[in-house]
Amino acid sequence: MFAYAVVVCLTLFVGWLYVWERLIETASLADPLKHTLLGFFVVAYALQAARWLFFRVKGDLSWLVGPAYFSVGILSHLFLATLLKDICYQLWWLVAPQSFQVHEAWVNSWVSYVIFFICLAANLWGAQTAYEGPEIQKVKLDGRKGRQREASRPLRLVQISDLHVGPLIRRPYVENVVDLCQSLNPDVVVFTGDIGDGKPEHLENDLLPFKRLKVPQGIYYVTGNHEYYWNVDGWIHVAKGVGMRVLFNEGIEVVHEGQSVWIAGVPDRSAKAIRPDHIEDIDAAIKEAPESSYKILLAHQPRSVIKAEKAGFDLVLSGHTHAGQYFPFTHVVGWFNPYSKDLHKHGNAHIYVNRGTGFWGPPLRLGATSEITLLEIDL
Numbered sequence: 538m539f540a541y542a543v544v545v546c547l548t549l550f551v552g553w554l555y556v557w558e559r560l561i562e563t564a565s566l567a568d569p570l571k572h573t574l575l576g577f578f579v580v581a582y583a584l585q586a587a588r589w590l591f592f593r594v595k596g597d598l599s600w601l602v603g604p605a606y607f608s609v610g611i612l613s614h615l616f617l618a619t620l621l622k623d624i625c626y627q628l629w630w631l632v633a634p635q636s637f638q639v640h641e642a643w644v645n646s647w648v649s650y651v652i653f654f655i656c657l658a659a660n661l662w663g664a665q666t667a668y669e670g671p672e673i674q675k676v677k678l679d680g681r682k683g684r685q686r687e688a689s690r691p692l693r694l695v696q697i698s699d700l701h702v703g704p705l706i707r708r709p710y711v712e713n714v715v716d717l718c719q720s721l722n723p724d725v726v727v728f729t730g731d732i733g734d735g736k737p738e739h740l741e742n743d744l745l746p747f748k749r750l751k752v753p754q755g756i757y758y759v760t761g762n763h764e765y766y767w768n769v770d771g772w773i774h775v776a777k778g779v780g781m782r783v784l785f786n787e788g789i790e791v792v793h794e795g796q797s798v799w800i801a802g803v804p805d806r807s808a809k810a811i812r813p814d815h816i817e818d819i820d821a822a823i824k825e826a827p828e829s830s831y832k833i834l835l836a837h838q839p840r841s842v843i844k845a846e847k848a849g850f851d852l853v854l855s856g857h858t859h860a861g862q863y864f865p866f867t868h869v870v871g872w873f874n875p876y877s878k879d880l881h882k883h884g885n886a887h888i889y890v891n892r893g894t895g896f897w898g899p900p901l902r903l904g905a906t907s908e909i910t911l912l913e914i915d916l
Contacts, residue, residue, distance in 0.1 A: 542589040549609075552616050553582050560619045564649035565642055574653070581608035602704040603900065607664060610863065610899030614656040617865060622648060663863050663901035670713045671894045671907040673721070676880055678887060680831045680851060680914045689794040689916070694833075695723040696910040698856025699761065699893035703734035706895045708743040714894055714909065715746040721911050724793060725754040728781060729856045729891060730761020730805060730837030737771035747779035754791045756781045759802035761837040761857065763897070765811040784835060786818040788826055796916040797830035799823070801850075805837045819844045831916055839876045839890050846886040852914075853888040860892040860905035867904040878905070 561574055588605035630637045677691075695718050702711060718726060733740050750756065758781040764772040773783055782789070784802025791798050801822035808815035819834065819841065826832050832850045834841070839855040846853075860878035861867030871877045880889045892908045 539590075545589045546586045549582060549585050549612070552612050553578050556612070556615045556619050559623055560615065560649050560652060564646045566646065566649065581611070584608055585612075606705065606899045607660065607901075610660050610663065610901045611656055613899070614659060615652065618652045618656060622652065659864075659903060660899075660901060663899075663903040666902040666906060667896045667900045668710075670710060671717065671909045673717065674892075674908045674910045676889060676910060676912045678852065678880075678912060678914045680916050682831070682851070689796075691913040691915045692725065692793045692798065693721065693723050694725045694727065694912045694914060695721050696727050696729060696854050696889070696891050696912065697894045698729040698837075698854075698891035699731040699859060699895060699897065700728075701731055701734045701763065701893075701895040701897045702740050702743050705900050706743075708746065710895065711743055712746045715750050717909050719750055721909075723752055723911070725791065725798075725800065726750065726752045726756040727800070727833075727835050727854060728756065728758040728776070729835050729854050730759055731763045731856065731893075731897075732758070732761070732776060733767070733772055734763055734897065735767060737768055737775045741775045741778065744775055744779050747781070750780070754793070755789075757789070757800055757802060757835060758783050759785075759835045759837060760804045760808065760815070762805045762807050765805065765808050765815075769808070769812060769815070784822075786816075786821040788822055788832075790827060790830065793916060797827045798916065799826035799830040799832045800835070801826070801833065802835035803841065806841055807838070817841065819848045819850075823848050823850060831914070839874050839888060842875065842883045842886060842888040846884040850886055853883075853886060854891070854912075855888060856891045856893060858890060858892075859897065860890075862893070862896060862905055863899065863901040863903035 557578055561571065584601065584605040585608060588602055697714065697718065700706065700714065758776045760769060776783055786803055788799050788801030791800060803817045803819055803822050804815040806817045822834060823832060833852045833854065834845045834850040835854050836845065837855060838857045841855065842853040858870050858874050858877040861870035876888055876890050878890050878892050880887060889910065889912065891910050892905050894907055894909055896902060896907060
């Protein structure tokens with residue numbers, strides 16, 4: 538783990554050095570401003586390095602993790618903006634070398650100012666959006682599969698995903714999530730993984746608000762990939778302790794308005810790399826489902842829909858992607874996932890990908906707000 542932390546620290550150092558050399562050092566900035574920016578860069582890197590080198594230290598390090606992750610967000614934007622600037626400069630030099638030589642110095646100074654302050658402003662805005670909490674996304678689905686039934690009240694299913702309780706998301710944030718969930722009057726609540734980021738024994742009190750969530754048909758939970766980075770057994774124990782039913786390659790039948798609904802769950806599809814006994818088994822999860830039931834699978838990663846549709850599930854609920862969480866990654870996440878947000882049809886099944894109820898890493902939400910999903914399913 539220490540070797541990994543060193544690699545991360547070296548990578549961050551190279552990132553800050555590149556931004557300094559190509560964005561700040563090449564600009565004609567006044568010495569007081571340049572010294573101020575140098576101090577900012579040094580402090581930001583020191584926070585990031587300390588966060589990784591003290592990764593497993595016991596105790597509350599939120600005072601360190603918050604500023605460290607915020608500065609990672611700034612670095613990612615500064616690095617990409619500086620890289621884009623260098624590419625544009627190269628094209629300018631190739632197309633009009635004389636104009637480049639005459640105007641480069643003053644253009645470089647103004648571009649440096651603009652890039653730095655736009656990135657800083659974007660990160661402050663993104664942080665505010667992240668801490669404002671999730672929005673409610675409402676989705677309507679026809680789950681009758683051609684059946685002719687008298688009009689009945691649709692199943693109200695609320696999905697939470699990727700809450701990431703940890704140093705930056707604590708009990709007040711969770712209280713707000715629980716209040717929002719309860720206000721939706723759900724019949725069922727499901728939690729599709731990544732409940733926390735940290736040692737469960739340090740964070741279990743932050744999840745206690747879930748104990749007061751009243752849901753007639755129950756709260757169901759499956760593991761995401763992040764539980765396995767810490768102590769998956771501990772996180773499962775915490776989930777059970779606050780009233781969640783953990784689904785592990787299994788399902789449970791609930792009846793709504795006389796119609797059978799099979800709610801099944803599987804562990805994260807990548808879990809076997811850390812826990813060889815935690816293998817996603819979608820066939821086992823549907824094995825005991827009544828033939829006529831509407832079949833819902835809780836699976837953390839959207840890629841599980843491929844097997845789920847073939848197995849006979851009608852709806853897959855996933856998370857994992859955060860819809861990229863912040864620009865420009867909001868436009869990249871779809872390259873690595875078959876679906877990255879919202880509702881989609883996959884063969885005979887539907888899949889809904891929650892954008893995440895919390896956030897991970899940099900406390901930023903730019904172009905992908907966090908959400909709690911209310912699915913109203915006609916059965």
